[in-house]
Amino acid sequence: MRDVLYLAWRYLVYNRLKTVILVTSITLIIYLPVGLNVVVEQSGEHLTARAEATPLLVGAKGSPLELALNSLYFSLDFPELTDYSEVTAITDSELATAIPLYVRFRSRSQPIVGTSLDYFEFRDFEFASGRPMAVLGECVVGAVAAETLGVGIGDAVTSSPETVFNLAGVYPLRMKVAGVLAKTYTSDDEAIFVDVKTAWIIQGLGHGHQDLASPDAAASVLDRSDDNIVANAALVQYNEITADNADTFHFHGDLSGYPLTAVVAVPDDEKSGVILRGRYADEDANSQIVRPVTVIDELLDTILTIQQFIVAAVIIVGLATVATAALVFMLSLRLRRREIDTMLKIGGSRPRVASMLLAEVAIVIVLSAMLASVITLLTWRFGPGIIESFVLA
Amino acid sequence: MIALARPLTIAAILMLLVACSSDERAPASDAEKWAMPGVYAVNYPLAYFAERIGADSVEVAFPAPADVDPAMWVPAVDTIAGYQGADLVLLNGAGYAAWVQRVTLSQSRLVDTSAEFAERLIPVENDLTHSHGPAGDHSHGGTAFTTWLDAGFAIEHASAVLNALSRLQPENATDYRDRFDGLEQQLLSLDQALKDIASRIGDQPLLFSHPVYQYLERRYALNGHSLHWEPGVMPDERQWRELSGILAKHAAAWMIWEGRPHPEARDRLESLGVRSVVFRPAGNRPETGDFMSVMHENLQALQQAFPTSP
Amino acid sequence: MIDIQGLQFSYGESDFSLQVPELAVARGETVAIVGPSGSGKTTLLNLIAGNAIPRSGTVNTNGEEVSGLHDAARRSFRIANIGLVFQEFELLEYLNVLDNILLPYRINRALTLDSDVRGRAAALAEQVGIADKLQRYANHLSQGEKQRVAVVRALVVRPPLLLADEPTGNLDPVNKERVLDILLEYAENNNATLITVTHDHDILHRFQRVIDFKHYYA
Numbered sequence: 001m002r003d004v005l006y007l008a009w010r011y012l013v014y015n016r017l018k019t020v021i022l023v024t025s026i027t028l029i030i031y032l033p034v035g036l037n038v039v040v041e042q043s044g045e046h047l048t049a050r051a052e053a054t055p056l057l058v059g060a061k062g063s064p065l066e067l068a069l070n071s072l073y074f075s076l077d078f079p080e081l082t083d084y085s086e087v088t089a090i091t092d093s094e095l096a097t098a099i100p101l102y103v104r105f106r107s108r109s110q111p112i113v114g115t116s117l118d119y120f121e122f123r124d125f126e127f128a129s130g131r132p133m134a135v136l137g138e139c140v141v142g143a144v145a146a147e148t149l150g151v152g153i154g155d156a157v158t159s160s161p162e163t164v165f166n167l168a169g170v171y172p173l174r175m176k177v178a179g180v181l182a183k184t185y186t187s188d189d190e191a192i193f194v195d196v197k198t199a200w201i202i203q204g205l206g207h208g209h210q211d212l213a214s215p216d217a218a219a220s221v222l223d224r225s226d227d228n229i230v231a232n233a234a235l236v237q238y239n240e241i242t243a244d245n246a247d248t249f250h251f252h253g254d255l256s257g258y259p260l261t262a263v264v265a266v267p268d269d270e271k272s273g274v275i276l277r278g279r280y281a282d283e284d285a286n287s288q289i290v291r292p293v294t295v296i297d298e299l300l301d302t303i304l305t306i307q308q309f310i311v312a313a314v315i316i317v318g319l320a321t322v323a324t325a326a327l328v329f330m331l332s333l334r335l336r337r338r339e340i341d342t343m344l345k346i347g348g349s350r351p352r353v354a355s356m357l358l359a360e361v362a363i364v365i366v367l368s369a370m371l372a373s374v375i376t377l378l379t380w381r382f383g384p385g386i387i388e389s390f391v392l393a
Numbered sequence: 394m395i396a397l398a399r400p401l402t403i404a405a406i407l408m409l410l411v412a413c414s415s416d417e418r419a420p421a422s423d424a425e426k427w428a429m430p431g432v433y434a435v436n437y438p439l440a441y442f443a444e445r446i447g448a449d450s451v452e453v454a455f456p457a458p459a460d461v462d463p464a465m466w467v468p469a470v471d472t473i474a475g476y477q478g479a480d481l482v483l484l485n486g487a488g489y490a491a492w493v494q495r496v497t498l499s500q501s502r503l504v505d506t507s508a509e510f511a512e513r514l515i516p517v518e519n520d521l522t523h524s525h526g527p528a529g530d531h532s533h534g535g536t537a538f539t540t541w542l543d544a545g546f547a548i549e550h551a552s553a554v555l556n557a558l559s560r561l562q563p564e565n566a567t568d569y570r571d572r573f574d575g576l577e578q579q580l581l582s583l584d585q586a587l588k589d590i591a592s593r594i595g596d597q598p599l600l601f602s603h604p605v606y607q608y609l610e611r612r613y614a615l616n617g618h619s620l621h622w623e624p625g626v627m628p629d630e631r632q633w634r635e636l637s638g639i640l641a642k643h644a645a646a647w648m649i650w651e652g653r654p655h656p657e658a659r660d661r662l663e664s665l666g667v668r669s670v671v672f673r674p675a676g677n678r679p680e681t682g683d684f685m686s687v688m689h690e691n692l693q694a695l696q697q698a699f700p701t702s703p
Numbered sequence: 704m705i706d707i708q709g710l711q712f713s714y715g716e717s718d719f720s721l722q723v724p725e726l727a728v729a730r731g732e733t734v735a736i737v738g739p740s741g742s743g744k745t746t747l748l749n750l751i752a753g754n755a756i757p758r759s760g761t762v763n764t765n766g767e768e769v770s771g772l773h774d775a776a777r778r779s780f781r782i783a784n785i786g787l788v789f790q791e792f793e794l795l796e797y798l799n800v801l802d803n804i805l806l807p808y809r810i811n812r813a814l815t816l817d818s819d820v821r822g823r824a825a826a827l828a829e830q831v832g833i834a835d836k837l838q839r840y841a842n843h844l845s846q847g848e849k850q851r852v853a854v855v856r857a858l859v860v861r862p863p864l865l866l867a868d869e870p871t872g873n874l875d876p877v878n879k880e881r882v883l884d885i886l887l888e889y890a891e892n893n894n895a896t897l898i899t900v901t902h903d904h905d906i907l908h909r910f911q912r913v914i915d916f917k918h919y920y921a
Contacts, residue, residue, distance in 0.1 A: 003808070003809035003810070003816065004809075006809065007798075007802075007809055007810075010797055010798055010802065011797045013797075014796070014797030014798075014840070015797065087500065091500070091501070097501045098500070098501070099500075099501075100500070116497065116498075116499060116500045116501075117477055117497055117498060117499040117500075118499045118500055118501045121499065131474060132474075132477060132497065133497045134470045134473040134474060134477070134496055134497060135470070135473065135495055135496050135497070136495045136496070136497075138497070195496075195497040197494070197495075241495075246467075246495055247467070247491075247495075249495060250494075251494070338793070339795055339796075342789075342793040342795070343795075343806070343810050344754075344778075345752075345754055345787060345789075345793075346781070346782060346787050346793075346806070346807060346810075346856075346857075347778045347779070347780075347781035347782025347783070347785070347807060347810070347811050347813075348778065348782070348807075348810030348811055349775060349778050349779070349810065349811045349812070349813075350774065350775070350778070352810050352811060352812065353810060356810075
């Protein structure tokens with residue numbers, strides 16, 4: 001057996017290009033359905049676990065999937081905006097804890113999640129270092145976000161402008177890192193958490209500026225009357241909240257009208273959840289309430305259907321590949337007629353020569369299976385993260 | 394054969410490494426837990442109400458230093474951490490403690506104790522508005538926030554504290570209700586006593602050292618005008634001139650101070666025919682006594698200033 | 704060593720027919736077989752080696768009637784007792800020189816590859832001047848080197864019988880003499896029988912006996 005395998009191996013090594021092509025083709029044929037299944041199943045488990053951990057989401061009427069993806073996985077696209085009055089309404093109902101979410105802005109590639117401390121308790125966060133944000137302008141960084149941005153306690157992250165040309169809109173806010181979370185192996189690892197009011201400041205709904213009554217702001221004053229001062233665009237607005245200027249930061253208007261992307265509702269019990277859902281059942285309401293589990297299940301059903309089509313296609317391609325490989329093998333035998341005759345002529349036993357030829361096939365299949373297994377293992381280990389980043393990008 | 398074994402071995406090791414990679418989370422750190430629920434307040438009256446109602450069943454904290462006005466106080470980061478860890482944070486509402494708007498707290502644990510009477514709050518216009526950008530004029534003024542000086546509002550504050558504590562610890566609800574009833578009786582007595590004094594004051598003009606008596610003024614229909622004089626500080630000449638102008642139109646015979654006035658100021662006021670009486674708002678914890686004893690001292694001071702007709 | 708009696712052989716439907724009434728080759732004898740192309744010289748070697756089965760008659764090789772053995776037994780006998788050398792060398796291009804030499808030990812379990820065999824292979828390679836090329840692939844050798852590898856492959860099993868079919872046909876004069884020296888030296892030193900089919904009359908004088916095959920075919 002050892003000699004048979006040795007001769008087969010030497011043949012494959014000598015004809016390495018052919019071997020690589022065969023191994024690659026068969027590996028793909030084995031891996032594609034298996035790997036796809038692993039990815040889909042794992043992603044499904046991952047997505048489902050995240051969805052199951054989030055009882056209810058309230059948002060503006062629109063796509064439930066967009067609402068769920070943005071709220072659970074902090075996707076780039078954000079849904080129609082709701083407002084803070086939804087948080088107050090849910091809190092006043094005494095049916096659930098309302099956790100605001102404003103997931104709209106980014107710091108480079110990392111999502112900035114405007115929320116409240118309740119989110120930390122809800123997700124049972126633990127800190128690798130530091131503490132929760134205490135004052136506006138502070139942030140807490142997920143484990144992966146910290147690595148990606150290369151930041152730690154005391155460093156700063158800066159929000160990215162929404163568009164290059166919207167100079168009067170979202171402007172960069174420098175935020176101090178107060179804490180770094182321990183790894184959760186969820187999308188929370190990628191996030192930068194801020195108080196929702198900090199997110200509003202990023203948007204420009206809240207701001208801090210020079211005291212217009214002070215002499216330092218004289219250059220910014222356009223007009224002054226007895227009871228009103230009009231400032232021009234030269235007014236210095238702060239892009240970082242510090243101990244010195246924190247008192248100048250303020251919001252205008254009623255905060256209940258300030259925007260959110262979603263509200264996480266954590267019902268006190270199942271009955272409260274049912275009652276709460278009933279309150280949003282009105283078709284004409286401007287808001288919707290979704291159970292993330294339902295949304296993700298529907299998404300997974302769609303993915304499963306697509307997967308089945310892909311697997312069917314792969315099987316067909318696989319059969320074609322196997323047939324082609326068999327043809328290559330038979331042609332190769334024909335080309336190797338003389339070599340086989342030589343071995344037989346000098347006394348090689350027929351079974352052993354045949355075994356050698358079959359061993360070449362077997363080694364290719366075993367190598368392919370092993371390679372497919374390794375790639376499948378790697379897929380199992382890293383696949384869901386890669387898939388999520390594709391889905392959410 | 395060795396050439397065959399080598400790639401197989403590498404592959405096997407690779408598979409083993411990947412399969413054995415750990416997904417274990419970092420071990421949880423121990424969280425400090427209080428022996429009983431922790432209740433933080435943004436001012437002393439709320440802390441007092443929580444102490445009266447909660448008694449030994451809750452830990453009440455009011456960490457503002459004794460020498461600051463809690464309305465203007467900005468806590469340090471580690472103090473904010475205390476508020477973050479509390480089971481309940483009692484807010485006064487009406488814009489009191491603006492720092493609350495600039496820190497991160499668990500919304501689910503915040504209790505706005507003036508929510509029930511929010512529409513009855515007294516707006517305060519700032520002297521100056523400003524505008525910049527497309528939003529137009531806006532003011533940095535807000536709402537008068539010494540709401541507890543209206544005894545009726547004080548009862549509503551206390552009621553909100555009762556409801557919050559009862560939700561937090563339903564098993565103690567009955568005890569909490571009993572204690573609240575006792576507190577309510579005292580506040581009602583205080584309210585009645587103030588009404589009696591107010592009836593003696595009538596509509597005679599009064600001066601207030603600071604604009605912190607709006608709710609007292611409204612509840613008891615007092616005719617007051619507020620200055621911006623600091624207790625213990627001698628006003629400057631500009632302020633005396635301003636006072637003269639006010640007295641010409643609002644001939645007050647009494648100034649109500651939130652703290653003991655500077656002796657020179659008191660004397661000079663008296664030379665202008667204005668006597669001083671101290672009515673401490675009790676926004677912060679007193680050096681001695683408690684909220685109720687301070688209110689009784691206030692009551693006595695007013696009774697001395699405005700005695701019953703002989 | 705070789706005893707052929709009443710041999711008759713033909714290929715399928717073809718007109719070719721080989722008839723050898725009687726042929727004997729002694730142990731240790733060196734024989735050159737000459738004859739016109741198509742006379743059956745190679746066929747005779749195949750019959751002696753057991754690579755072909757006569758229609759009638761017997762072929763007795765080294766005491767074994769190979770024509771009467773079944774296929775597996777013939778192969779085992781052949782690989783252990785007969786060294787074959789071909790005109791076209793017939794090396795496996797995907798094996799290096801050493802693996803080509805040791806090939807007989809890998810393709811039939813009648814032989815066992817052990818350290819003695821490896822030592823013998825190395826010694827033979829040294830002897831024929833290819834010791835420094837053991838790790839090279841066969842198609843990286845010159846013609847002469849290839850044939851020497853093929854010869855060592857035939858000799859490594861220490862066969863009592865060597866059958867060489869035009870072993871020098873593709874070689875230059877120098878290598879021709881060199882390969883012939885190796886074969887004849889082996890035969891002499893090991894009392895082995897060497898039967899060589901050749902068209903080269905220049906080398907006939909080196910053999911003890913020359914058989915003209917023109918008499919044996921029809």
